[in-house]
Amino acid sequence: MKDDMLRTLEYEKMKDQLLAHVASDLGKARVRALLPHTDMATVRQAQEETAEGEQVLRFRGHAPLGGVHDIRPEINRAQLGSVLDPEDFTSISETIRAGNQLHAFIEQLLEEEEEVSVPRLHTYVTEISPLNQLERVIRQAISEDGYVLDGASATLRTTRQQIRTFESSIRSQLDRILRSKDAETKLSDRVVTIRNERYVLPVKHSYRDAFGGIVHDQSSSGQTLFIEPQAVVTANNQLREARGKEKQEIERILRSLTEEVAAEADALSGNTDILAQLDFIFAKARYAQKMNGVQPRLNDRRYVYFPRARHPLLNAEEVVPIDLEIGDDYQSLVITGPNTGGKTVALKTVGLFTLMAQSGLFLPTAEKAEATVFKHVFADIGDEQSIEQNLSTFSSHMTTIVSILEQVDEQSLVLFDELGAGTDPAEGAALAVSILDEVHERGARTVATTHYTELKGYAYNREGVMNASVEFDVETLRPTYRLLTGMPGRSNAFAISRRLGLSEKIIAAAEGEMAADTKQAEQMITSLEERRQQADQAWEEAIETRQQAEKLHRDLERAFNEWQREKQTIYEQAEANAEAEVEKARKEAEEIVADLRRLQQEGHAVKDHELIEARKNLEEATPQLTEKQQQAKRKAKKMASYEPGEEVFVPRFNQNGQVVEASGKDEYTVQLGIMKMTLNARDLEKTEQPAAQKASKTVTRVSGTQSHVKPELDLRGERYDNAMTRVEKYLDEAVLAGYARVHIIHGKGTGALRKGVKELLASHPSVKGTRDGGQNEGGIGNTVVDLK
Incomplete structure (x- = not known):
C-alpha cells in the first residue's frame, strides 16, 4: 500500500482517532506503525484479537494498563553497561507489575465468566514473565518517586544516619550564633544557608572576622559575605565526607540493580513487546466501541458489503449511513450524481473501510458486514493540479491512472473519482469507458464516480457492472447523501433552474438543444427514479x-x-x-x-x-365420560406443560420416560432408558403412578424425597467445599434412581474444582469408572461417571 494512497483515503487521520485510545507510548508506537495487512490469515488474527479485546471491555468495562512504560531504551543501556538512574528502575518496576496485573486480570475474568472466550489474549498474558524477584529487589531499593531508599543497603542506612547526625550538630551550633545578642548587628539576616554544599551564615562585610572560618561567597553588592564559622568547619568536613560515601554507595547500588536488569533483558524485552501488543489490541477495542463498530465477516471471494456504513471522520450525529456492496452480482460500480452530493465520500468510505478491515479494525456499519483482503488498493481521487510537475488537472489524473494500470490485477480494488474529467466531455467519456473496460477485464473490483451521461448507460450494456447514484432533493435544492444502488443519477440542471426562477423559454430552448439520445436517457432515468420512489x-x-x-x-x-x-x-x-x-x-x-x-x-x-x-x-x-370427552381429556394431558424430572408416558414407544429439560416451544428432551430424545408435547402424556409404586419410590428416595434425579449435576459457580458435598449426595441419589451413567459438569476454570471431583470419584464405592467428556460433551469441563 503506497503512502500517497493511504493519505488520499485519510487512513492517517483515522489512525489519529485510534491514537486517542492507547494507554502508553508502546501502544502509540504500534498505532503509528500500523499498515493494512495483505495476508488473509494475518487479517483474520488481527480481527479476532480486536473481538477478544472488545469482549473483555463488555464484561469488565476496562483493561488495567496503567503503569506500562516503554523501557526498551533502559534495557539497551543496561546491556551496554551504563548505570541506570533511579527513575529508570521505577519505570521498569511499574512495567513488571503492570504485566502481572494484566495476567491476573485475564485469569480472573476467565474464572468468573465461563462464557468469555479469549484464547489469543490468554496466550499473550501467559507468556508474560512475572520477574517477581527483580521487581521486589527494585522496590526495596527505589521508591515510587525515584528516590534510593535507606533500606537499599546496610551501609547506606548507616551513612545516612551519620549525615543526619552531622547536619543536626551543625544546625544546632549555627542556631546558637543566630540567637546571640550581637547576631542582629553582625549578620545581614538571621538565616542559615548553603554554599558549596556547606552550611554558612550571611555576615556583614564589616564583621568578616567576628566568626573566623572560611568565606565561600559574597552578595552582588559585596556587603554580605557567606561565611562558614570556624566552629562548624570540622563538622562540615565530616558531613561532606559522609555525603561522598553516600554517593559512592548509591552508585554501587544502582550498578548492582543495573546488572540484574541486564540479566533479565530478554524477559523484559519480551514483556514489553507483549504489553505493546495488548495495549494496541485494547485501543482497537475501545475505538470499536466508540464508533459502534462491528466485526466484519471475512471472505476470499473479493466480496465487499458495508450496510449502513458511516464514515468515521464525519460527525456521527450528522453522517447519513449508506449501503455499499460490490463483488457478488457485479464487480464494478459506477456512481453518478451532482457535485457535493456525497459521491466522493462514498468512494472514500469503500476504500477506508477496506483498509480498516485489513488492519484488524471493526467497522462502523450495521451487522452482517463483509470484507475481503486485497493485495492492492488504488485510488485516484481529487482535482488538484500537480504544481511541482506543471501538470493540468487532466494530466495529473492521467499520470495516476497510467501508474494504476501498470499494476492492477484481480487482487486489486480500484477507486476512480470523476473518471475522464478535465478534458473534452466526449473524449473524456470515451476514455472513461475504455479505462473501466480494461480494469473490469483484469478482474479488479472497481468503484468510479462520474458526471458523464455516456457512463450512466454503461452499466446497462456491460455484464458485471452496476449503476448507482447519490440522491438529490429538487424541492429543497439539497443532496440527501443517500446512495441508491441500481439507479443512475441525473443532472437535475433544468429542475434546479426552474426552482431558482430561470425563464421557462430559456429552459425549453436548452432542452431543445439536447441530443435525442441524451433526452431519452434522462427520461429513462426520471422514469426509473419515479418507479424507485413508488417501490420504496x-x-x-x-x-x-x-x-x-x-x-x-x-x-x-x-x-x-x-x-x-x-x-x-x-x-x-x-x-x-x-x-x-x-x-x-x-x-x-x-x-x-x-x-x-x-x-x-x-x-x-x-x-x-x-x-x-x-x-x-x-x-x-x-x-x-363419553368418547369425545375422553379424547379431549387425553389431548389436554398431551398439551400440558412438563417439568424437568417429571415422569411421562410416550404412546409412540409404549414406554415411560423422564423429562430432562424443555428444549423449545412445546418440545422436551426425554430420557427413555439409555436414550435421550427430543419430543413434542403432543407425543407425551402425564402418568398416574399406582399408589404401591409411589410408595416404593418414596422408600427408595434419599431423605424421602419424591423428586426425580437429573442425569447430570452442574457445579459451575459453586465453592469447593459445597461442590464436594453436592457430588456425594448426588451420587447416592443417582444410584438409587437406577442410573448407569451420569455427568458431573464442573467447567474448566483453574482446574481446582475438576481435580477435587476426580479425587472424590476415584474413592467413591459406587463409581465404576470415569472419563473426560467428548468433543460434543463439554470436553474436560465435564466428567462422565459410570456407576456400579
Missing part, C-alpha cells in the same frame, strides 16, 4: 402491513393460549367437583349399606341380594 413507498407500506399482521398474530396466539389455559382449568375444576360429589355420595351410600347390614344382623328382614344390588346401582351412578 410500497416497500414501507408492506413492512407496516407485515408488522401489523405479526402483531395481530401474536395477539391472537396469546388470546388462544389464554383460552386454552382457561378451558383446561375449568375442565379440571369441573372434573374435580364431580368426583368430589360422587365420592361424597358413595360414602353416604356406604353408610346406608352398613346400616342395612346392621339391621339384618339385628334380625330385620334385609336380603343379601338387595345389598349387592344397592352397591351395584351405586357404582353405576358414577358419571362416565
